[in-house]
Structures are given as C-alpha cells and as structure tokens.
Amino acid sequence: MSTLRTPLCDRLGIDVPVVQAPIGSVSCPELAAAVSEAGGLGTLAVTWLPLDATESVIEATRERTDRPFGVNLVLDPDTTIHETGAHLETCLDAGAEIVSFSFGDAAPYVDRVHEAGGTVVQTVGSAAEAREAVDAGVDVLVSQGWEAGGHVQSDVATMPLVPAVADATAEDVPVIAAGGIADGRGLAAALALGADGAWLGTRFVTATESRAHADYQRAVRDADALDAVRSELYDGGWPGQPHRTLANSTYQDWTEAGEPPAGERPGEGEAVARYGDGHPVARYDDDPPLAGMDGDVESLAMYAGQSADLTGAVRPAAEIVDELVAEAHDRIDSLSAFTRDP
Numbered sequence: 001m002s003t004l005r006t007p008l009c010d011r012l013g014i015d016v017p018v019v020q021a022p023i024g025s026v027s028c029p030e031l032a033a034a035v036s037e038a039g040g041l042g043t044l045a046v047t048w049l050p051l052d053a054t055e056s057v058i059e060a061t062r063e064r065t066d067r068p069f070g071v072n073l074v075l076d077p078d079t080t081i082h083e084t085g086a087h088l089e090t091c092l093d094a095g096a097e098i099v100s101f102s103f104g105d106a107a108p109y110v111d112r113v114h115e116a117g118g119t120v121v122q123t124v125g126s127a128a129e130a131r132e133a134v135d136a137g138v139d140v141l142v143s144q145g146w147e148a149g150g151h152v153q154s155d156v157a158t159m160p161l162v163p164a165v166a167d168a169t170a171e172d173v174p175v176i177a178a179g180g181i182a183d184g185r186g187l188a189a190a191l192a193l194g195a196d197g198a199w200l201g202t203r204f205v206t207a208t209e210s211r212a213h214a215d216y217q218r219a220v221r222d223a224d225a226l227d228a229v230r231s232e233l234y235d236g237g238w239p240g241q242p243h244r245t246l247a248n249s250t251y252q253d254w255t256e257a258g259e260p261p262a263g264e265r266p267g268e269g270e271a272v273a274r275y276g277d278g279h280p281v282a283r284y285d286d287d288p289p290l291a292g293m294d295g296d297v298e299s300l301a302m303y304a305g306q307s308a309d310l311t312g313a314v315r316p317a318a319e320i321v322d323e324l325v326a327e328a329h330d331r332i333d334s335l336s337a338f339t340r341d342p
Contacts, residue, residue: 023045026212026303030064045071047117054092075102124153143178152243178201182328188331228304
C-alpha cells in the first residue's frame with residue numbers, strides 16, 4: 001500500500017496529506033467522517049447552520065470517526081448569520097479540534113482556539129495575507145488559487161501562489177494547496193511547489209457520501225475546465241463575492257441577455273427548485289443542488305473548479321483518498337528517473 005507523509009500530517013494528526021474542502025451545504029458528517037477514516041482530513045462547513053445544528057453535525061461526525069476532522073467558519077460579515085465568537089465557542093464546546101477560517105482575518109480567534117487545545121487553519125489568497133496570518137499565530141495555511149470552485153478569495157493562479165505563500169511562511173507552518181487539484185498528479189505537483197498537502201473540493205462533490213444532487217454530480221463529472229466559469233452571478237445570500245460554477249442554463253441565459261445587473265436578470269426571483277420540506281430556492285440564490293431537492297436543479301449554482309474534467313466517476317470518499325495517494329506516490333517515484341546519473 002502506498003504511503004505519503006508530510007509535516008502537515010504530523011501537525012493535523014492525519015495519515016496522508018489530503019484535505020476535503022468545506023464545500024458548503026454539500027459537506028456533511030458522512031463525507032467528513034469517510035475522508036478522515038481514510039486517513040485524510042474531512043471538513044464540515046458550519047457557517048450557515050444554526051448553533052444547535054452546528055453542535056449536532058460535529059457530534060454526528062464524531063460518532064462516525066475517532067480520527068481528526070475540521071470545521072470551517074467564513075468571516076465575511078456580509079454573509080454570516082452568527083457573531084463569529086459565539087459560533088466558534090459552539091464549535092469548541094462541541095469538541096471541534098481543528099478550525100479553519102476563510103474570507104477574513106483569523107487573528108482575533110487564534111488565541112481562543114489555542115486555549116481550547118485546537119489548531120487554527122486559515123485560507124489566504126496572497127503572500128501578504130500569508131505573512132499576516134503567520135504573525136497572528138495561525139498553525140496551517142491554505143493557499144487558494146483562482147482555479148478553485150465555489151467562492152474564491154484570490155486573483156492569483158495556484159501555480160504561482162503556492163510557492164509565494166510557502167516562501168512567505170515560517171518553516172514550521174505547513175501550507176495546503178487549493179484550486180485546480182483533483183487527482184494524484186495535482187497532489188504531487190502541489191508538493192513540488194512547496195505545499196505540504198492538497199485541499200480538494202470539486203473532487204469530493206462527486207463522492208458517494210456528499211449531499212450533492214445526483215444531477216449535480218453528473219454535471220461535474222461530465223464537465224471540462226472551460227465549463228467552470230467565474231462570476232458574481234449567484235448572489236442570493238452572499239452578494240459581491242466571486243465564485244466559480246458550471247455554465248448552466250441560468251448562466252447562459254444571463255450572458256445571452258448581455259450580463260445585466262442584479263434586478264434586471266432573466267427570471268430573477270423565480271422559484272426554480274425546492275428542498276424536500278418545500279422551502280423554495282430562487283434563481284440566482286447561492287444554494288447548490290442537494291439530494292432531496294425537486295425542480296429545475298440544473299439551473300442552480302453548481303459550484304465547481306477548473307479541475308472538473310479530472311474528477312472521474314462518482315465513488316466512495318475512501319476510494320478517492322486512496323487513489324490520490326497512490327497516484328501521487330507513483331508520480332513522485334517516476335520523477336526520480338529524471339535525476340539519476342547517466
């Protein structure tokens with residue numbers, strides 16, 4: 001069996017340097033636990049959950065695994081529904097030991113996580129942000145390139161960003177590369193660039209355990225890189241934040257209409273799908289298609305990065321992790337042939 005261990009593994013207490021990104025409402029205890037059980041780090045997105053639901057999903061994940069897993073809190077005040085300090089306390093009280101922060105400055109919360117014996121992870125989009133995070137005592141950095149799916153906080157591509165972030169950090173602060181990574185070759189490349197692991201979202205959308213609607217998973221599986229487009233289109237719930245989604249019918253109708261601003265877009269306000277409890281989802285809302293939804297789910301925000309055409313079939317999360325590690329190991333081993341003496 002292939003093995004791949006980096007300083008990130010030691011810092012997070014995991015076996016292999018593979019991290020499941022907090023893919024919004026597509027994440028769930030089943031997915032996070034499956035990734036962690038496979039030796040990687042599963043992550044729960046809890047920002048938009050009520051406090052009692054936050055506690056419940058953390059407990060449900062712990063019931064499924066005794067391995068480390070993380071929770072993610074978005075810091076952008078325009079989208080959060082809780083005061084971050086209170087939400088963080090809920091996470092810590094529920095037993096969260098790894099807390100990742102994104103779309104904001106984690107500095108005000110670092111000491112509290114450390115006091116609870118936890119580890120702080122922060123997503124950055126530039127070397128300057130990386131230096132500030134390290135100065136604040138952040139334990140692990142996520143270097144997110146603009147190829148990433150979902151909401152994106154960088155204008156720099158992964159390949160130049162990762163080494164710049166790695167150069168800007170202290171030697172004892174591991175870096176996780178994010179954006180455009182979906183297979184073992186990407187993981188190997190991330191390590192070559194100076195990262196200590198990879199953060200994958202789009203690939204885990206197509207995990208069997210994810211909450212993604214089957215039509216969403218098929219769309220990601222069948223997409224290519226050019227189908228993953230960046231815009232601010234799905235702004236219901238998070239206005240003004242760039243994101244990358246598949247170019248579905250909603251996106252195409254909007255571009256054909258000349259990309260009109262909010263309030264003038266085709267079908268604005270129309271309920272196009274519903275949750276299982278009947279709650280409607282309007283066109284341009286930021287809700288992705290989830291299992292149990294009915295209606296025109298193809299028209300919803302199908303978040304995906306430019307790695308979409310590398311995702312492959314819908315498979316259990318453990319198989320995805322195992323394949324990533326085995327392929328990265330083989331790729332690294334094969335590259336050694338280029339350094340042998342003639």
